[in-house]
Amino acid sequence: MQPSREFFDLQLRFADRVAALAGLSFEDALLDYTNLYIRFGLGRAFDRMHPVWREYADGLRTADDASAWTWHFYQTYAHETPPPHAAGTFGCFKYADESDDLIRLHFQYADPTGAAALGIERMPARLAELHALFVHVAHNRPQTRCVAGTSWLYHLTGYRRLFPDAYLASATVAPARFRNMPLWGQFLDRHGDVRPHPAAQFIERVARATHPDDLAGCFPLQPLTLEAPVDAFYAFHRVSVPER
Ligand SMILES: CC(C)(COP(=O)(O)OP(=O)(O)OC[C@H]1O[C@@H](n2cnc3c(N)ncnc32)[C@H](O)[C@@H]1OP(=O)(O)O)[C@@H](O)C(=O)NCCC(=O)NCCS
Numbered sequence: 001m002q003p004s005r006e007f008f009d010l011q012l013r014f015a016d017r018v019a020a021l022a023g024l025s026f027e028d029a030l031l032d033y034t035n036l037y038i039r040f041g042l043g044r045a046f047d048r049m050h051p052v053w054r055e056y057a058d059g060l061r062t063a064d065d066a067s068a069w070t071w072h073f074y075q076t077y078a079h080e081t082p083p084p085h086a087a088g089t090f091g092c093f094k095y096a097d098e099s100d101d102l103i104r105l106h107f108q109y110a111d112p113t114g115a116a117a118l119g120i121e122r123m124p125a126r127l128a129e130l131h132a133l134f135v136h137v138a139h140n141r142p143q144t145r146c147v148a149g150t151s152w153l154y155h156l157t158g159y160r161r162l163f164p165d166a167y168l169a170s171a172t173v174a175p176a177r178f179r180n181m182p183l184w185g186q187f188l189d190r191h192g193d194v195r196p197h198p199a200a201q202f203i204e205r206v207a208r209a210t211h212p213d214d215l216a217g218c219f220p221l222q223p224l225t226l227e228a229p230v231d232a233f234y235a236f237h238r239v240s241v242p243e244r
Contacts, residue, residue, distance in 0.1 A: 001109050002078065003039070005071045006194040010187060011036060012066055014206055014218070022212045027057045033178040033215070036070070040077045046179065052077060088136050091129035092117055095137065101145040103137060103230075107153055109190040117190055118158030126162050127237070134239045137230065142244055144230045150174050152186040154224040164236035167228035174225040176216035182223040 015029035022029070030036055031048055042050055048057070056073050063069035086096050087103070094106040115122050137144050147167065153159040160168055177183050187194050187202070198220045205218040216222070234241050 001188075001190060001192045003188055003192045004194060005067070006199070007184075007188060007192070008036070008039075008070050008074060009067050010194060010199055010202065011184070012070060013203065014215075017206045017209060018212075018215060021209060021215070027060065030057075030060075035179055035181060035184045036074075038179065038181075039074060044179075087141070088133065090133040090136070092126065093129050093133050095133055097141075098148060101143055102227075103141065103144055103147055105147060105149040107151065107159075111190075114190075116158075118153075118156060120158070123158070123161065130162060130233075131237045131239065134230075134233050134237045138234060138239050138241045142242070146227055147230050147233055148225070148227040150177070150223050150225040151182040152219075152221040152223050153182075154226060155221050163226075164228065164232040166232040167226050170226045170228055171224040172226075174223040176219070177223060178215075183219055186219065186221045 011034040012030075015026060015034050018024060018033045019026045019029040024032070027048070031046055031053070036056075037046055037050075037053060038044065040052060040056065042052055047053065056070075056077075059069055059073065060066055086094055086106075088095055089110075092107055092110045094108070095103045096106065098104045109117050111117050111122060111125065113122070117126070149167075151159075154168070154171055174182070187199050189195055201220050202218055205214075209215060209218055233239070
C-alpha cells in the first residue's frame with residue numbers, strides 16, 4: 001500500500017504550523033514532526049545530513065510548490081523499510097525483537113482479498129495470522145516473556161478483539177511520536193487514501209492551535225501503548241508451548 005499525495009500534504013500542512021508555533025525552520029519541522037524521513041526509506045536515524053534528505057530539503061527551498069516537490073521526491077525514493085529488528089511477518093502482522101525477552105507487534109495492510117482488514121469477515125484471518133506469529137515466537141524465541149505494542153489502532157474494536165484482556169487492560173496514552181506511523185497511520189485507509197473525517201478534524205485543530213503544547217492534541221486518536229506477558233497471548237491464541 002502506497003500512501004496518496006494527500007497524506008503528504010497533510011504532513012506538510014502540519015509542519016508549517018509546527019514551524020510557526022515552535023520557532024523551528026520548515027525543514028526541521030518536517031524532520032522532527034512528520035513521517036517523511038521514514039517514508040523516503042532513509043531509516044530511523046533522522047540524520048539531517050543524510051545525502052538523500054539533503055537533496056529533498058535543498059530542493060524544497062527552491063521549489064515553487066512544496067506539495068509537488070515532496071510527491072515527486074517520494075515517488076523517486078519511496079521504498080518500504082521494515083521496523084527496526086524485524087523478526088517475522090505473518091500476513092498483516094510483524095513482530096520485532098525489542099530486547100532479549102520482549103517483542104513488539106506491528107500492523108500493516110496485507111490482506112490478499114482486498115477486504116477491510118479489521119472487518120468481522122476477516123477476523124478469522126487476522127486471528128490465524130496472530131496464531132502463526134505466536135507459534136513462531138514459542139518455537140524460535142523461547143526467551144520471550146513480554147509482548148508490547150504502540151498504535152492508534154488500539155482504539156478500534158476491530159483491532160482490540162484480536163488481543164487478550166490482560167494486554168488491552170494495560171493500555172496507556174503514549175507520548176506523541178510525531179515521526180511514526182502509530183500516529184500518522186490513523187489518516188489512511190487500506191488503499192492509501194486519506195480518510196476524510198479524521199483529516200478534516202485534524203486540519204481544523206491544527207488551524208486553531210496556538211501553542212506547541214496543542215500539537216499532539218490535533219490528532220484525533222492518541223496512540224496507546226500496551227504490554228503484557230506472552231503467556232496471555234499463548235492462551236488467547238491457543239498456542240501450545242514447547243516445554244521450557
Ligand atoms: C490499518 C488500516 C489497514 C485500516 O484500514 P482499513 O482496512 O481500510 O480499515 P477498516 O475499513 O477495516 O476499518 C476498521 C474500522 O475502524 C474504523 N476506523 C478506521 N480508521 C479510523 C480512524 N482513523 N478513526 C476512527 N475510526 C476508524 C472504520 O470506520 C471501521 O469501523 P467499522 O468496522 O465500524 O466500519 C489503515 O488504516 C492503514 O493501512 N493505516 C496505515 C498503517 C498503520 O497505521 N499501521 C499501524 C501502525 S502501528
